[in-house]
Every structure is written in C-alpha cells, then in structure tokens.
Amino acid sequence: MKAEPSAQQTLLDLQAKDSVIAQLNHRRVSLPENARIGELDAEVATLDGRRIEASTRVSDLEREQKQADQDVELVKTRRARNEERLNSGAVTNPKDLEGLQHEIVALDRRIGTLEDAELEVMEALEEAQGQLDEVVKALEELRVQHDEVAARRDTALGEIDAELSDAEAGRGALAARVPDDLLALYEKLRANQGGVGAALLRAKRCEGCRLELNGADLRELSQAPDDEVLRCPECSRILVRTSESGL
Ligand SMILES: [Zn+2]
Numbered sequence: 001m002k003a004e005p006s007a008q009q010t011l012l013d014l015q016a017k018d019s020v021i022a023q024l025n026h027r028r029v030s031l032p033e034n035a036r037i038g039e040l041d042a043e044v045a046t047l048d049g050r051r052i053e054a055s056t057r058v059s060d061l062e063r064e065q066k067q068a069d070q071d072v073e074l075v076k077t078r079r080a081r082n083e084e085r086l087n088s089g090a091v092t093n094p095k096d097l098e099g100l101q102h103e104i105v106a107l108d109r110r111i112g113t114l115e116d117a118e119l120e121v122m123e124a125l126e127e128a129q130g131q132l133d134e135v136v137k138a139l140e141e142l143r144v145q146h147d148e149v150a151a152r153r154d155t156a157l158g159e160i161d162a163e164l165s166d167a168e169a170g171r172g173a174l175a176a177r178v179p180d181d182l183l184a185l186y187e188k189l190r191a192n193q194g195g196v197g198a199a200l201l202r203a204k205r206c207e208g209c210r211l212e213l214n215g216a217d218l219r220e221l222s223q224a225p226d227d228e229v230l231r232c233p234e235c236s237r238i239l240v241r242t243s244e245s246g247l
Contacts, residue, residue: 001229003182008229008240011186011198014174017167022195024164033153040146047139054132061125068118075114079107182229182238189237198238201230201245209235222247 082104091097175183190197199208204218211234213221221230221239230239241247 001181001185002227003179003229005226005241007178007182008198008238009242010174010177011182011238012200012240014171014178014186015190015196015198017171017174018190018197019195021164021167021171024160024167028157028160028164031153031156033149033156036149037146037153040142040149044139044142044146047135047142051132051135051139054128054135057128058125058132061121061128065118065121065125068114068121072111072114072118075107075110079104079111082107185229186238193235193237196237198240199232199235201232201239201241201247203244204246206232206234206237206239208232208237208239211235218247 082100085091086097086100086104091100178186186197188197193208196208199206201207201213201221205212209232211232213233217233221241224230226241230241231237232239
C-alpha cells in the first residue's frame with residue numbers, strides 16, 4: 001500500500017487521539033464513584049429490608065397494644081358496673097353482696113394482669129419504634145452519601161464527556177486527512193491489536209510492540225520508498241518512519 005509520508009504522519013496523530021479517546025472511555029467506566037455507588041446501593045437495599053421488618057414489628061405491636069387497651073377497658077367497665085350495683089343499695093341479699101364483692105376483687109386482679117401485659121407490649125413497642133427510627137436515620141444518611149457521590153460522579157462524567165467531545169472532533173478532522181484505504185487498514189489493525197493500529201519506528205524499535213527490529217528487517221525497511229506503507233515484521237502494525245527511526 002502506498003500513502004504520502006504526510007498522511008502516514010497524520011496517522012500517528014490520529015493514533016495519539018484514539019489512545020486519548022480510549023483512555024477517556026476507560027476513565028468513564030472505571031470512575032471510583034461508580035464502585036462506591038454500587039456499594040451504597042447494596043447497603044441501602046439491606047437497610048431498607050431491615051426498615052420494612054422494623055416497621056412491620058411496630059405495626060404488629062401497635063395493634064397488640066390497642067387490643068390490650070381494649071381488654072383492660074372491658075374489664076374496668078364491668079368492674080365499674082359491679083361497683084355501682086354494690087353502692088346503689090339495690091342488692092341487699094348478703095350472699096349476693098358477698099358474690100359481688102368477690103367478683104370485684106377478681107376483676108381487680110384481672111385488671112392488674114392485663115395492665116402488666118399492656119405495659120410489656122408498650123415497652124416492646126417503644127423499643128421497636130426506637131429501632132425503626134435508627135434504621136430510618138441510617139437510611140437517610142446513606143441516601144445523602146449516595147447523592148453526594150452521585151453528584152461527584154456526574155461532575156467527573158461531565159468533564160470527561162467534554163474532553164471526549166473535543167477529542168472526537170479532533171479525531172474527525174485528522175481522519176479526514178488520511179486516505180480511505182490506509183484508514184481502513186489502520187482501523188482493522190487497531191481493532192485487532194489492542195487499540196493500536198499504527199506506531200512510530202523510533203531508534204530501531206516499534207513503539208507498538210516495543211520490540212527492536214533486527215538488522216535484516218531494518219535494511220529492508222530502509223530501502224522502501226517514502227510513500228510505501230510499512231508494517232512491523234513483529235506485530236504487523238503500520239510502522240511510520242521519521243528522522244528518529246534510526247534507519
Ligand atoms: Zn511492532
């Protein structure tokens with residue numbers, strides 16, 4: 001393949017630009033903020049699971065407390081009714097009076113037991129509510145952290161994207177100055193050779209594969225006309241000659 005030496009030089013500039021673009025794309029996907037956001041998402045999911053558990057426990061206990069309260073009220077109402085009957089003077093039969101008094105004592109004991117149970121439920125509810133509050137607070141803190149990291153990531157992405165858009169505009173201008181056949185060869189090599197399709201021959205060494213060329217290869221290359229597109233005998237990348245090549 002033939003190409004003007006100036007077009008071959010431009011290929012090196014294009015390669016440099018493509019390497020910058022590749023680095024920017026790599027930076028884009030490997031921002032440390034992305035990994036951190038992934039961790040925070042996982043922590044939020046775990047904590048949200050705990051929040052749902054704690055919230056369910058609070059609702060259950062609230063229902064239990066309401067029930068316990070109703071139980072106490074029910075017995076208290078019955079006790080009040082008995083007390084009223086006792087004080088009304090309507091019951092005069094001593095046996096009935098005694099029965100009534102016994103029932104009041106029994107109801108008092110029952111009220112005591114029910115109130116103890118209610119108190120236990122209230123204590124458990126208070127503890128569960130405390131746990132729920134803690135989880136909710138921790139979740140809020142995590143979400144604040146998440147938003148901060150996301151904002152940092154967005155800023156970094158904005159900067160990278162601005163650089164990328166500059167680099168891509170520059171690349172377009174350079175690619176327009178390279179003949180189609182040379183550009184096609186370069187693109188094919190670049191795709192197959194880890195992003196480097198063209199390299200400078202500097203001091204007898206291919207900067208693509210970093211290998212020093214042997215004497216026979218160098219002699220052959222030095223005899224090629226200036227407009228001949230050379231390939232590295234080691235890595236087959238396009239090899240561009242300059243005054244630094246050592247030919
Ligand atoms: Zn090479």
